[in-house]
Amino acid sequence: MNKEINTCKECKSDYFTKKSKKENLCPNCAHYLYGQKECKHEMKRGKCYKCHWDGTFSERITALIERNDKKFKNINISIIVTTVILIISLPLTIIGLIYFDSTVLSLTKYSFSRNVLFFLSVFGVLVSIPFLIKAKAYKKRLRKEIPYLN
Ligand SMILES: [Zn+2]
Ligand SMILES: [Zn+2]
Secondary structure, three states, X not given: OOOOEEEOOOOOOXXXXXXXXXXXXXXHHHHHXXXXXXXXXXXXXXXXXXXXXXXXXXXXXHHHHHHXXXXXXXXHHHHHHHHHHHHHHHHHHHHHHHOXXXXXXXXXXXXXXXXXXXXXXXXXXXXXXXXXXXXXXXXHHHHHHOHHHO
């Protein structure tokens, strides 16, 4: 095997030139920056014995990974919260519709809280469904845009 060694311009680690398709980038940086197939690093005495990378992550790549992780975390939280709103408001809306009658617009003491609950749940359904669709599309787009996730 050709064991020619190069130095990565991004993380300054040495690596086996043959193991990266990107010029002057180690397999690890090429993976995170350009989505090159990942080396399943196996570290022995501080070096991956497959690609010779030394485990260094550049500041830029660390920041990139953190930023992307945060984006996914935020969108996942939004999806969970919206799903909970939908799970609660959908049955209430259906129940409300089944018992729908003219008192829905009256503000008598008897029907007030029931009607507020009904309108709130209709609102919940109307808001959460389009939001969920958008959020899932955004997550999909995010996965496509981040090279190392492909
Ligand atoms: Zn590198
Ligand atoms: Zn490796």
